[in-house]
Amino acid sequence: MNTRPTTPAGPAPLRDGVLLDEVRERLWAALGARDEAAAAAAVLGAHDAGAPAEELLLDVIAPVQARVGAEWAAGRLGVAQEHAATAIQERVVAALARQTPAPAPDTTAPPRRVTVACVDGEWHVLPARLLAEVLRGRGFLVDYLGAHVPTPHLIAHLHQTGADAVALSSSLPVRLPTAHAAVTAVQAIGLPVLVGGAAFGPGGRYARLLGADGWAPDARAAAVLLADGPHRPEGPPPDPGRALPHLLDQEYTLVRRARTRLVRETLTGLAERLPAVAAHTDRQRERTAEDLAHIVDFLAASLYTDDAELFTGFLTWTAEVLRARGVDPAALLTALDLLAEAQHDFPRARAHLAAGRRALTSVPVPAPPGPRP
Structure with a gap:
């Protein structure tokens, strides 16, 4: 990472991830104290000091959120505390998005429009939100639909907006049947579908099973795939019943x-x-x-x-x-x-x-x- 200058009262120079370690700890402490102002100050201050927004999203906010989940699983955080921490994280992401200028338009090619949504019944929204902000930062036009998007509403939106691709997020495997329905419905109107999230299993094994056009382990990989694809194959849409004969x-x-x-x-x-x-x-x-x-x-x-x-x-x-x-x-x-x-x-x-x-x-x-x- 290139070293960037800091303000006199700012954190140490950005070098070898040291600053990001520091920001993670400050953000974690702020979440533990339910101090939204301190959480925002930790992230926005690092951005002012030169930390790229994408790194703050994926190398600070995302791992801190994973730590929140691990502490909940270990019984050291209650459900209400976990929800409070997640809500603060979402507002910090929004504040960082407001502070981040849009990239200069690419005059060599029109930007791709991507719809990002959580599948029907999926309320774990932060991974999808992080992806949406990473894509915006890379010059995509993004329609971010948020949590729990019923498939008929998703399809109606796509008919109205002219998306080039759809990115679907799900964290819980119990949502795989509804994810399958969404993938099939989107493909039926001729659009490619990229999926991501823990629901799709190690290495995206269930993404392949459900016939998605692509799977990404994280937002960076998703942005790379979406920059040039995924592309919907020619021919009729797949038959979901034929793909899963055991049903x-x-x-x-x-x-x-x-x-x-x-x-x-x-x-x-x-x-x-x-x-x-x-x-x-x-x-x-x-x-x-x-x-x-x-x-x-x-x-x-x-x-x-x-x-x-x-x-x-x-x-x-x-x-x-x-x-x-x-x-x-x-x-x-x-x-x-x-x-x-x-x-x-x-x-x-x-x-x-x-x-x-x-x-x-x-x-x-x-x-x-x-x-x-």
Whole structure:
């Protein structure tokens, strides 16, 4: 990175990422104190000192947000604290965007117009917002639609705006069926679709499965792909049913339809088999029901993709989160047994539940933590 001059009262010169480390720590401290002014000052001050907006977005704000998520998973941040930190981050991004001048237009070629949106049901909006700002900084014309965009509304927008490409973001694999519907609908009107986010799996494995025209691991890679593509192949749009023949067994559809019943019956079974669950307070029962609903949702997503690893990865992550919060995850095994009993006519679902059970029993139980200093 080139060294840039600073104001007399500014931070140290930008060299070897030292400044960005400093800015990350200042931003983290500000989020912990819920001090929006200090958070904005950390980022905007670094920008005034010469740090490029793209680096601040992707090398400061993005990793700090990842740290917020990790602290929530470890039980060191509550849900409200995580939401407050994320809201401050979003406003800091907006402030940085206002302070960043638009790049000079490229007179050699017209700018590409890209629509950036989260798929229907996806509320984790910050990755899409970061991508939108990176694209703007690189000279794209960007229509940023934000969180939870129903596919019919997305298609109506595209008909009105003349986009060259669409970038869809999703963080949760449970949104893959709706992401698939969005990808197929956009391609049906002749536009290419780039996807990104944790929902699409390691290396974008589910992006390929769902027929997206491209996948990017981060905003920088997405900007490179969008600068020259992705391009919609010639010919008729793909047939989603032909791409996922395993869906013909209807297991995904039937599990989704039975979600409420499965959660209710599994919760009742847990109370009958585990005295600790039977003694739960109303609030604890609500939390347990929420956890069961997530288990059913991820089971359904794994059936949609026909990938048991999607389900087992969620279960092992859940077990680690529960242990970090001082909750015995043993009830997860009983819950899987109850769900398997309810899926006696669904061989794929039973196989995924069995894989989940094996994954949970293979996870080592960590030693109890020592006293905190």
